[in-house]
Amino acid sequence: MNNTSKLPISFQVQSPMRRSGLAWALGTCLAVPHQVVLSKPLNELSSEGIELVFPRLADTGNAVPFEALVTAPTGLHLKALKVILPENPNPEALHLKIMDQPVQYRLKTRLRLAASQSVWLVAYFNDGSERANHAPTIITSTACLDES
Amino acid sequence: MSSPILTRLAWTGPVKAGANLEARWSAAHPMDSGFRVDDSGRQIPKNIIHTVRAYLNDRLIMEADLGTAMTSPVYLAFPVLVPPEGGIVKVIWKDDLGQMGETQQRLVL
Numbered sequence: 001m002n003n004t005s006k007l008p009i010s011f012q013v014q015s016p017m018r019r020s021g022l023a024w025a026l027g028t029c030l031a032v033p034h035q036v037v038l039s040k041p042l043n044e045l046s047s048e049g050i051e052l053v054f055p056r057l058a059d060t061g062n063a064v065p066f067e068a069l070v071t072a073p074t075g076l077h078l079k080a081l082k083v084i085l086p087e088n089p090n091p092e093a094l095h096l097k098i099m100d101q102p103v104q105y106r107l108k109t110r111l112r113l114a115a116s117q118s119v120w121l122v123a124y125f126n127d128g129s130e131r132a133n134h135a136p137t138i139i140t141s142t143a144c145l146d147e148s
Numbered sequence: 149m150s151s152p153i154l155t156r157l158a159w160t161g162p163v164k165a166g167a168n169l170e171a172r173w174s175a176a177h178p179m180d181s182g183f184r185v186d187d188s189g190r191q192i193p194k195n196i197i198h199t200v201r202a203y204l205n206d207r208l209i210m211e212a213d214l215g216t217a218m219t220s221p222v223y224l225a226f227p228v229l230v231p232p233e234g235g236i237v238k239v240i241w242k243d244d245l246g247q248m249g250e251t252q253q254r255l256v257l
Binding site: 062063083085088089090091092093094095096097098099100102104105106107108109110111112113 | 168170172181183204207208209210211212213214215216217218219223224225226227229
């Protein structure tokens with residue numbers, strides 16, 4: 001399909017430099033900020049059985065308490081948990097591999113947040129299925145990218 | 149090189165056979181994310197605890213890969229199912245400088 005014929009004339013006459021710039025810009029837009037192997041996008045996964053305790057407002061992003069209670073669907077047990085902070089420079093905060101086949105798991109930790117965002121918890125079960133839930137928070141200053 | 153990193157392991161809840169305890173582990177590690185700069189403007193190299201393993205009676209029950217979003221001091225609370233005979237819970241950590249540490253605590257029924 002030739003899309004360029006539909007573009008205004010000013011866009012058709014462009015230098016190769018500009019075209020590569022456009023390609024670069026497109027590439028950065030398409031680049032996924034975190035690589036998580038999932039069967040579906042996070043927001044299409046069921047959030048059933050995942051309760052998150054996360055403050056709606058935090059003064060700083062230096063230490064935000066996070067608590068998750070995950071209950072596996074009937075007949076399944078937990079294999080792994082992931083805590084993902086999409087706006088952080090390194091989005092994967094924690095990857096917990098659980099070996100003792102629990103049906104219910106309560107995880108507590110403290111997280112550093114670079115910006116106001118939603119924290120995502122992804123739970124992986126033994127049949128290969130996943131569930132995910134998220135909790136938003138607003139912070140007033142940043143922990144990871146400040147110059148102090 | 150650096151001072152020893154103090155770690156702590158404790159639990160809440162009754163230590164009874166079959167009970168689900170909450171084990172709380174924390175380490176006074178600097179957890180330098182690699183994004184900060186010091187007073188002279190030089191970047192502080194990344195040094196975080198990247199792996200934490202928890203063992204119950206020498207059986208691995210949990211392994212965690214930590215990212216730069218974990219706080220300093222690191223804090224992690226996870227459940228431990230108390231075996232009928234009791235036992236020992238051991239937590240091992242490793243950081244980017246190659247330092248390792250171990251904390252253990254006995255489950256006394």
